[in-house]
Amino acid sequence: MFVTRREFLRAAGLAAGAVFGPWSLGGRKVHAATFDTPKLKFLTPSEYRLIRKYSMAIIPDEPVLNGVVDVALNLDGFFAQNPSPDFLVMLRYMRLIRLAGPAEGLIKRVAPATAEDINSFKKMLCGLGYYSDANGEAEMDPEQRVVWPRIGFGGPKPEDWRPPFQERRLDASVMADRIKEGA
Amino acid sequence: MIVEHKDLALSKTIGPVDVCIIGSGAGGGTMAYYLARAGFSVVVLEKGGYYPPEELGRKEVYMLTRIEAPTIFTPAGGKHTRVALIAGQCVGGGTVASESVTWDFPKPVMKDWARLGMTSYDYEQNSRLEEYQTELNKRLFVKPVELQHHNPCNQILAIGAEREGVHWKSSDRPVEFCFRCGNCTQGCHYGVKMDAANAFLMPAQEYQCDVFTGAEAQAVKPNFNEAGDYPYCEKLKAAVGAAKDDLLRQLANMKKSAPAKFTVSARVMDAKAPTLRDKSPDYKNLTVHAHQVIMAAGPVATSRILLKSKINPNNLVGTRFMTQPGASNQGYFPDIEIRGWDGINDSTECDQYCYVNRDLPYYNPEKHGFLLESASSLPWGMCNILAGVGRELVEKMKGMNHWSGIESIIMSDGVGRITEDEIVFDITERDNETLLFATWLTARIFFRAGAKKVQTSLPGLILDSPGRIDDILKFRYQGGKAKGFLIKQANLYSGHHFGGAIMGASREDSFADETGECHDLKGLWVGDGSAFPTNCGVNCAMSIMFMARKNSDHFIQKYGSDVPG
Numbered sequence: 129m130f131v132t133r134r135e136f137l138r139a140a141g142l143a144a145g146a147v148f149g150p151w152s153l154g155g156r157k158v159h160a161a162t163f164d165t166p167k168l169k170f171l172t173p174s175e176y177r178l179i180r181k182y183s184m185a186i187i188p189d190e191p192v193l194n195g196v197v198d199v200a201l202n203l204d205g206f207f208a209q210n211p212s213p214d215f216l217v218m219l220r221y222m223r224l225i226r227l228a229g230p231a232e233g234l235i236k237r238v239a240p241a242t243a244e245d246i247n248s249f250k251k252m253l254c255g256l257g258y259y260s261d262a263n264g265e266a267e268m269d270p271e272q273r274v275v276w277p278r279i280g281f282g283g284p285k286p287e288d289w290r291p292p293f294q295e296r297r298l299d300a301s302v303m304a305d306r307i308k309e310g311a
Numbered sequence: 312m313i314v315e316h317k318d319l320a321l322s323k324t325i326g327p328v329d330v331c332i333i334g335s336g337a338g339g340g341t342m343a344y345y346l347a348r349a350g351f352s353v354v355v356l357e358k359g360g361y362y363p364p365e366e367l368g369r370k371e372v373y374m375l376t377r378i379e380a381p382t383i384f385t386p387a388g389g390k391h392t393r394v395a396l397i398a399g400q401c402v403g404g405g406t407v408a409s410e411s412v413t414w415d416f417p418k419p420v421m422k423d424w425a426r427l428g429m430t431s432y433d434y435e436q437n438s439r440l441e442e443y444q445t446e447l448n449k450r451l452f453v454k455p456v457e458l459q460h461h462n463p464c465n466q467i468l469a470i471g472a473e474r475e476g477v478h479w480k481s482s483d484r485p486v487e488f489c490f491r492c493g494n495c496t497q498g499c500h501y502g503v504k505m506d507a508a509n510a511f512l513m514p515a516q517e518y519q520c521d522v523f524t525g526a527e528a529q530a531v532k533p534n535f536n537e538a539g540d541y542p543y544c545e546k547l548k549a550a551v552g553a554a555k556d557d558l559l560r561q562l563a564n565m566k567k568s569a570p571a572k573f574t575v576s577a578r579v580m581d582a583k584a585p586t587l588r589d590k591s592p593d594y595k596n597l598t599v600h601a602h603q604v605i606m607a608a609g610p611v612a613t614s615r616i617l618l619k620s621k622i623n624p625n626n627l628v629g630t631r632f633m634t635q636p637g638a639s640n641q642g643y644f645p646d647i648e649i650r651g652w653d654g655i656n657d658s659t660e661c662d663q664y665c666y667v668n669r670d671l672p673y674y675n676p677e678k679h680g681f682l683l684e685s686a687s688s689l690p691w692g693m694c695n696i697l698a699g700v701g702r703e704l705v706e707k708m709k710g711m712n713h714w715s716g717i718e719s720i721i722m723s724d725g726v727g728r729i730t731e732d733e734i735v736f737d738i739t740e741r742d743n744e745t746l747l748f749a750t751w752l753t754a755r756i757f758f759r760a761g762a763k764k765v766q767t768s769l770p771g772l773i774l775d776s777p778g779r780i781d782d783i784l785k786f787r788y789q790g791g792k793a794k795g796f797l798i799k800q801a802n803l804y805s806g807h808h809f810g811g812a813i814m815g816a817s818r819e820d821s822f823a824d825e826t827g828e829c830h831d832l833k834g835l836w837v838g839d840g841s842a843f844p845t846n847c848g849v850n851c852a853m854s855i856m857f858m859a860r861k862n863s864d865h866f867i868q869k870y871g872s873d874v875p876g
C-alpha cells in the first residue's frame with residue numbers, strides 16, 4: 129500500500145499525540161534545574177533529556193560521549209538567544225524522532241520523504257548543537273576550543289586579520305588525472 | 312535613518328510620503344537609492360534587522376538565523392520535488408548573505424523579454440541598458456577574482472575543468488578589496504562587500520530615506536482609483552460628454568478624503584530579539600500613507616502581501632514562480648589539505664553550459680542550462696552537505712578539510728505557484744536531465760583533479776572510482792516513474808527566485824508593465840525578482856539591481872514632476 133507523505137504525517141502526528149499526550153508548543157517557561165536536567169531557557173526537561181540521549185547516538189564523538197560538550201544544553205541556549213527561524217517547527221520533528229527508532233524501516237519504506245525529514249532533523253541536532261558556533265567555540269581562544277580542532281576548522285579570522293598576498297597553491301603536477309589513468 | 316522597534320512609540324503613522332518600498336534587497340535597496348537621490352521622499356519597510364558590518368560574519372549559524380528568512384527550513388514542495396529556498400531577511404536582503412558571485416544581466420534574456428513585448432529591453436534599440444550595466448558595475452566595484460586569490464577548493468574546479476576541456480573562469484564579485492575571510496554568507500564583517508545595504512541603502516540615507524527594520528508589511532490598501540486604473544481607464548475610453556465628466560468627478564471625489572493613494576500597514580517587532588516560546592513578539596503598528604508603493608520583498612513575500620491585500624488582478628499574483636535549483640557535489644581528496652572554508656568560498660565557475668551561451672555555435676539545447684560553481688562551506692554547512700549521521704558523519708567531519716565542493720545550478724523550466732500558505736514547485740523532466748548531466752560532468756571534473764571519491768546529491772550515490780561515473784545517468788527519467796532528482800529526498804536548494812507578479816506587455820497575462828508599474832493599479836510597482844517574466848539563468852542579484860535601476864528611471868520619468876521643488 130502506498131501512503132502519501134501528508135497521510136503519513138497526519139497519522140504519525142495523531143499517533144504521537146495519542147502516545148505522548150498533549151504536547152503544547154507554546155505556553156512554556158524557563159525550567160529550573162532538576163536532579164537530571166540543568167536550568168533550561170527554551171527546551172522542556174523532556175525535550176532536553178531526549179535530545180541528550182539522541183545526541184550520544186547521533187554524534188558518537190568523544191566530547192559528547194564523555195559529557196564535555198552537552199549538545200542539548202547548547203541547543204537550549206541557541207534557541208533561546210536566536211530570533212526569527214521557526215525552531216518550534218523544527219522541534220515538531222521530535223515527535224517523529226520518538227517514533228523513528230522502532231519504526232525506522234517502515235518509515236523508510238512507506239514514507240521515504242519523512243525518513244529524510246527525520247534524517248535532516250538528526251543532522252540539524254549535530255550541526256547546531258555540536259559543529260556550529262552554538263558550543264561557544266567562536267568566542268573561545270583557539271587553544272580552549274574543543275570541537276573545531278577535531279575537524280580542523282580554524283574558526284573566524286581574528287579582528288586584525290589581513291589576507292595573504294596569495295592563497296596556498298595546489299601543485300597540479302602531483303594531482304593524478306584519474307579519468308586519463310583509467311582510460 | 313535606520314528606525315528600529317525601540318525607536319517607535321506604541322503605534323506610528325507616517326506620511327504621506329512619495330514612495331513606500333516594501334523590502335530592502337537587490338531591488339528595494341536599488342530603487343530606494345535612485346528615487347531618494349531624485350528627490351522623492353522614500354520610506355523602506357524591511358522585515359529583518361539591521362546588522363552593521365561589525366555584527367556580521369564570523370558566526371555561521373548565529374548569523375544565518377538572523378539574516379536569512381526561515382523559508383530555508385520550510386522548503387517549496389511539489390509532486391516530487393523539494394527545494395529549500397534561501398532568501399535574505401535583513402537590511403540589504405539576500406545580497407548580504409550571498410556569496411556575491413555577480414553576473415551582468417544577460418543579453419539573451421533581454422532579447423527574450425523584448426520578444427515578450429517589453430521592447431525597452433531590446434538592447435539593440437535602447438542604449439541606456441548598456442549604460443545601466445556599466446554604471447552598476449562601477450558603483451559596485453565588480454571585477455573578476457584575481458588568479459592568486461583562488462583557494463585550493465576553487466583551484467580544484469579550475470584544474471579539473473581544464474583537463475576535461477571545459478571552459479572555466481574567475482567569478483566576478485562586487486568588492487574593491489576583499490579580506491578573503493571566508494564568511495561571505497554571514498555578511499561582510501569588513502563592510503567591503505557591495506551588497507544592497509552598503510551600495511545603496513546607506514548612501515540613500517543621505518537623501519533622507521528612512522529604513523524601518525523589523526517592519527513586516529501586512530497589507531497594502533489602495534484608498535482610491537485614478538483615471539489610469541482598471542476598469543476606469545476602459546470606462547473613460549468608452550465614455551463621452553457628460554458621462555465622462557461624471558466619471559472624472561467620481562474619481563476626484565474618491566481622492567479628496569484620502570491622505571494618499573495607498574496605505575501600507577505593518578507590524579514592527581524587535582528583529583534582533585530572541586524567539587520567545589511562551590509569548591508572541593511585542594508588535595507595534597506602523598501605518599504609512601504613500602503616493603506610490605514598490606513591492607520588493609522577494610517573490611514569496613511580495614506575492615503573499617499582495618494576496619493578503621486582495622490585490623490580485625486576473626488571479627495572476629503568485630503564479631509563474633520560478634527558481635534555479637542547485638545541487639551540491641563533493642570530491643574527496645585525502646592527500647590534499649583543501650580547507651575550503653579558508654578564503655573566498657566561491658571564486659571559480661564553469662560557464663560552458665550556461666544558458667546565456669545559447670547563441671554560441673556549440674550550443675546544444677539538450678545539455679545547456681546550468682552553471683558549475685566551486686563552493687565550500689563552514690562546519691554547519693558541511694555537516695548538512697556530507698551524507699550520513701552517527702559514526703559515518705563524525706568520521707567525515709573529521710576529514711572536512713579534504714572535501715572540495717562544486718554546485719550545479721540549473722536554469723529550471725519548472726513553473727510553480729505561491730499561495731498564502733504554501734509554495735508549490737516541481738522541477739521538470741528536462742531539469743532532471745540537465746541536473747544529471749551537470750552531476751556527471753562535476754564527477755568527471757573531480758576525478759580529473761584526482762578525487763578518490765565523489766559524493767553526489769542523488770541520495771546514496773557515492774562514486775569511488777571514475778568507472779562508476781555513468782551510474783549517474785542510470786537515474787534518468789524512465790517512463791512515468793520518478794527518478795534521479797525527481798524525488799523529494801534529492802537535496803535541492805535555491806537562492807535565486809523569480810516571478811509571482813511578473814512584468815509583461817498586457818494586463819491579461821502579466822501583473823505589471825515593462826516599467827514595473829501595475830497594469831491595473833497605477834502607483835503600485837514591482838521592483839524585485841517577482842517581476843521577472845522568465846528565469847534569468849545566472850546568479851541574479853545584479854540582474855535584479857539592473858531591472859530596479861531601469862524601473863527607477865521609468866518611475867522618475869513618469870512621476871518626476873511630482874517632486875516638490
